[in-house]
Amino acid sequence: MSYGFSAINTSGQVIISDEMENLHFYGKATLSGNDGGDYEDFPGYSGANDTLDGRIIFTYSIVLEPPTGGGGIFVPASPLVFIKPTDYTRWHALLTQSVAADGKTWTFDVITSGLSQSNPPELFCFVNANSTSGATSDHGLIVWKADGYTRTFDSRYRPLAVTAGGSIAPATCPSDDGCPGVSTGHPWNYATLDHDFRSSSQYNSQATNGATYTNLMFSAPSLAQAVYKRQVEGYKYSSSSWGGGQSHWSTAIWWVMYRNTFRIRNGYFDAGWTDYAAGYSFSSNHEGGGWFGGGGGGYSSGTMPYSAKVINQGSNAFMIADSTGFD
């Protein structure tokens, strides 16, 4: 460029420019509630491998007020959200982000592993400079675009500095016990789950650097989703002393839907999975004839949203930052 402003860091990277916008801290989103938590086990089933990791969904909101005075044109912006865990042993991810009809009230749903309503994460919201408002300080550095009214940098609002970034995808199969499937040849009415659907050991990792990890926060929306089921089919044939006989069939299905979640631990950023929903169904029937007429029965808790698979498996961009000073 032949005029304007740019600042270059010690790595030779442009960090302030009159052509590109820095992200600045707007504020923390307010926790407004949670869904009570669920899926610490299979609903309606009691037996082997019943335990799941469980999850709770916290809801937050923040209002991005347009700036008043000082010139410029306000353009409503989507905040870039960083999650700072309060409990770093839990997995978290931003599930949804939406704005109300007023164009400024944002709502976020965050999934957290486990059922505890304690220690919800904090959400730090960042916007471009021109969406910031409310500062009263009359000193610092403001950089404007060539249009003369769009701020690209405003030191009155703490600018975002990152400690790491890149792309990351979760492990291919969410279940600790591998990807389950369908098996036949079991005894009639067999309904014992032989698969561990928990997911806490299935993740990919990237190294983080430097900072004390309990100060770190991350920006990484949840994209990958998965549904897996374990299905066992039972059968028997019963003969009568008068000849002839009856076939008996049974089917037991356990399914879990997972969402991609993330964890910061000492030296690493992990992309893994947390169960989002789960269900169990059982059906048993027998054909007519023999001693008994035909008939059957069953039980079902919930429906698989789609056939077993992983979707949106590709990498999504993430950033890590030190939360110190952003209050």
Place this chain on the structure above:
Amino acid sequence: MSHGLEIFDEHGHLVFSTLDITWMQIDQFDVAANASASHDYPEVAGMTIITQLQMVNAPPASQEAYAPEVIVSGTTVSVAPYTSKTSERVIIMVLAQD
């Protein structure tokens, strides 16, 4: 440090300096379900561009919630449903680093 730029807030706290690293926000846009979009950012030629996709809505209860495909080619970011797939509504954040 003996050279570079340091910026302080009104309380005298260092808030930014040439020791810092950051990603600059180039753009953000909303892509409706099953829609496509393409944007070019010549001002960041030579920089690394990354994108973040954020789902707007909770996944439906009875079908897949596919994300659209995002392709970064040079300074162009293109978004479209995968072939023969639907796609959910998403917010795309476009970030660049020198």
